[in-house]
Amino acid sequence: MRVGIVGYGNLGRGVEAAIRSCQDLELGAVFTRRDPAGIQIQTEGVPVLPYAQMNQMKDQIDVMILCGGSATDLPEMTPEVAGSFHVIDSFDTHANIPTHFANVDAAAKKAGKIAVISVGWDPGLFSLNRLYANAILPNGTDYTFWGKGVSQGHSDAVRRISGVLDARQYTVPVPEAVERVRSGENPVLTTRQKHTRECFVVAKEGADLEAIETAIKTMPNYFSDYDTSVTFISQDEMNRNHSGLPHGGSVLRTGVTGFRGETKHTIEYTLTLESNPEFTASVLVACARAALRMAAAGDCGCKTIFDLPPAALSPLSGEELRATML
């Protein structure tokens, strides 16, 4: 199965690496809206082509993995590419998923293609675990904790403050809150009780550090509802200790069963990821395999991870899966 990558940033590079660890998949081409000559990929003999030339590769690519951003790229790109190829995207603006789904579904159905949207870990694997846990324990409460991990949106917000040269923001779950949920206590938790925010900031020489710290801690939506720590460091230390993009978190559901509704259960799913984009890319690649399986079975239209039979994500046959993993 030949996979195309559209967009070659952190996520696109992660997809290229993930394809190399799958024996049943190979990279067909990388497409970019930048100058292809400026892009150096890791797989020998694979072309880097302009986005506009995609349709000339219809016979060489079985499925396209779209590695653009959710804000402006994917809302246009996914319906457009789904008009010619099976596609996978990682659209993650939760509030706009219904609209995105409708647009992509119309385009994919018209072209007889499969489009799997909002793939990754949240939305994606976390969503899947919410679904399973809710279906199994209808009487219960959901909890999601994110981190410890880098929030790119929050890091960007700090970088926009006057006097800031560079910044990295970590979202950190409050350990006591996680323990209270795990213990089955079923707590009601405020925003502040669930997560703290840790900011590492490189300031311009002579900048007013106190003013920067206040600007961060009082920023509405981003920080004012949280206990936030601000640590000023050098650019050197930033590059040395904060260049990675780790992330993760936990989805928990606590619920009750039995005639009296008194028997407690806890379902927990936890991810600890050294690289958010590389892991997200690995989920995209597994779902690309599933898309091709569903297309081969004659299906088309827009799907989410909720619609993919789990077996379709695996390179193993049903028989192999039952013998080795059931």
Added chain:
Amino acid sequence: MRVGIVGYGNLGRGVEAAIRSCQDLELGAVFTRRDPAGIQIQTEGVPVLPYAQMNQMKDQIDVMILCGGSATDLPEMTPEVAGSFHVIDSFDTHANIPTHFANVDAAAKKAGKIAVISVGWDPGLFSLNRLYANAILPNGTDYTFWGKGVSQGHSDAVRRISGVLDARQYTVPVPEAVERVRSGENPVLTTRQKHTRECFVVAKEGADLEAIETAIKTMPNYFSDYDTSVTFISQDEMNRNHSGLPHGGSVLRTGVTGFRGETKHTIEYTLTLESNPEFTASVLVACARAALRMAAAGDCGCKTIFDLPPAALSPLSGEELRATML
């Protein structure tokens, strides 16, 4: 959707309770191979009928949940009932799943019915998490820890020792082993390093306690490969503190991504269950819903949880799921 229960032990009672917490499902009848007059169920107005009369209820039952044992009941019962009804079972003899699948598949396909086998948490939800984690991280290692929980097979083995009146055996994961796996250390662990076994035993008056303890600790297959503790207690204490059937455990996969294969990730799924049969029953009921959805879509034959689209387990529509859980 009207559900029938076949067999009314701990699991059957759990299924009855689970159906009551689902607004889209109702209990149609309970079937038993015992004398129906001796069985008191909790749902008013629902008949308890002899197993042999099942086929007279073809128009009143949409799906049957089979609550028999894997050793002798299900190998015969599941193919037989799948000849007339959509069925769900919790067949858990891992080594015999391929044979059971083939027998049930033939019967279900002949009758145009859906049969979902080996549903529960292991096999079941644990299997599902092994599949997803392997599909996403092809370069990695799987770990499964069971407990803390009651193993009925091990409890029975202790009860068969001369001088033993009653016994309860808990399987307990070794905390250090779990921590080493979680930390990404990727350890190779022996049987003894992964789990310990705790036995609580009520002995006959005048029994040779030392002989009982030795008989337990040296029992091949069951205990000899483990560090086992034996505690003698009164029948009173047994009834008071050890009457539940808690269980659970963790499935972990640690793996690497990236061009150099150096970026580490850990995926962990953990269940903490106060009642093994009630939780297993809740999984069976969610899969019964999925079976009816797949049957309505025209599918038939034997399935496992690997084949069920996640959305099919939920009472919510695709639109509702995307809006609330994605």
